[in-house]
Amino acid sequence: MVSYVVRRVLLGLLTVFLVLLLLHLLTTLAIQLNGNPALAFFGDHVPSASQLHAVEVRYGLDDPCYDQPGNPCLRPFWERLAQYAHGDFGTDLQGRPLTELIAQAVPNTLRLFVIVTITWLIIGMMLGSVAARFRGRPIDHSIRLTSVLIDAFPVFVMLVVYRFIFTVPLTTWARRTFGSDSVPALLFKPSYSDSHPWLTLIVPGLLLGLTGCAPFLRLVRAAQLENYNAEHVRTARSKGLSNAHVTGYHIVRNSSVPVVTAVGFVFADALSGAVITEGVMNIRGMGNLLWQSVQKSDVSVVIGVVTILSVVTIGVMLLVDLAYAALDPRIRYD
């Protein structure tokens, strides 16, 4: 078991390194083909050569390799890795350290994730279990149809429809009925508000969770169906155990192992969804930070944020793998 954990962690570190290398190579190629990102610092006015050089030095873009298309630019890569290793993630174009920006953004994204995960677990587990229990009956068919419908709605469609069609009448109604600072009025507020972080995040989180729960639901259903026909379940039934006991202890519990691991797989999807959600609903989280820096061509922030999010994803996948190994005694550690 220990050697398995060590090996998985080492492999995870290797993946982190490769992801960083890939991102570096892609950005380098973009800079070489696309021109100098240091120009973004000056906005519309044209800098003198010495001003430009000063900015290039400050953001580590002064290496001549950035002017030679095809050059992998490994030297600045090692320098950046060394900086990252010291906890220095650079600054944005206004000179604010990236760590500070991220520290501000992370809580909101985490809140969003908490809501999304709870939505997934509740909706996915409930509907999935019901569909498996009543397999082939009308309720199973309607749940499956719902999951197909959910699949067909991209996250951004849900959000756009909600934001541009529902929020305005809903807020007006809630404000008129309950007062402008009441809970329902804040719940349906079309954009995020700093003073009520949880309330204004609930609906976007629910929508994001809803769009992601279809694969989850299908997985729960498939995992439970496998158990319904399994021999240990037939044995339990033939012992005369009650239906509720068999379902609760022998089916739902046994089939939750693959479900737990699925959280890891859909995590990356949820991260993509979070970027859109935060963009459309103006939530000041990681996705919004990324989106703003993309608009401002703030390359160092973009690389920093994507790097951190990828590392987090690797971490989550690693944890899920380890949890899988710990939960399922049939997994061999070799």
Added chain:
Amino acid sequence: MTASVAVDLDVSTDRQGGTWAAVGRHMLRRPDVIIATAISVFFILVAALPGLFTRTDPQRCDISVAKLKPRGFGHPHPFGTDVSGCDVLAQLVHGARPSLLLAFTVVGASLIIGITLGLLSGFYLGWVDAVVSRLLEVFLVIPLLLAALLLLSLFRNIDAGDSDFATIVQPAIVLTGFGWMGYTRYVRAAVLESKNLDYVRAARALGASDLRLMFSHILPNAIAAVTALVPTAIAGVISAEAVLAFLGIGVRPPAISWGIMISTGAPWFTGGYPYLLLLPLGCLLATVLSFVVIGDNLRDALDPKLK
């Protein structure tokens, strides 16, 4: 040698024909599949031959007829005009092309990459497998939309030209680059399962080359799993394209796509022009939904265990 080749082919096509005929029968019994197929064929036709459905040029916009409400067919602007006076029907019709072209390009390219890598890594194992697995994990942990956001914004000043294909080439590369992993996993698993079966060993003992083993003996076992993924993947790419266009980094104006129409039409919904949002949204959802329905039923037909 030639004789044995002929026999091989006969056997394999026979078996395939049996499976696929059963799948076809299963699909044709379902009314939702028939409706979904009709809708997707209709939109594919729209994308391929826009001239059949509208004669108006979507790019010729006359501000003096801006914001006309839909009046029905027979009027010069049957679905009305948008904020800058462009014909909505013409835009809808011409907006189908980038989405569908992108979807088929991306899925086709990812299939080729995914199947090749999956075959190689499952067949040879060893270092090939180690390299492919690392590569797979690297691409898997970078969320698709983050990668698209990063790359498309970094490369946004590069002009590829104005042709139909040039407007989608950048999103196509990015979506393919981060879309091949699913196929590789399925193919690799199927290869591992079937490469030690007796008939494969027999073919190897008869002196079949690696290529021949891979393509005519092992690959057919993986086709079912991969086919079930394709319609869903097409639907995924269409909605990903709409998201990218909505964010302003996918297909860009002056090219038209449903995503762009949704993003420009959305703010006008409450202003009294709901059709500017509802029409492109309806087209997008109808297309995505019909591909998802086909994919879902195909998965059931190919994997009866889950029915």
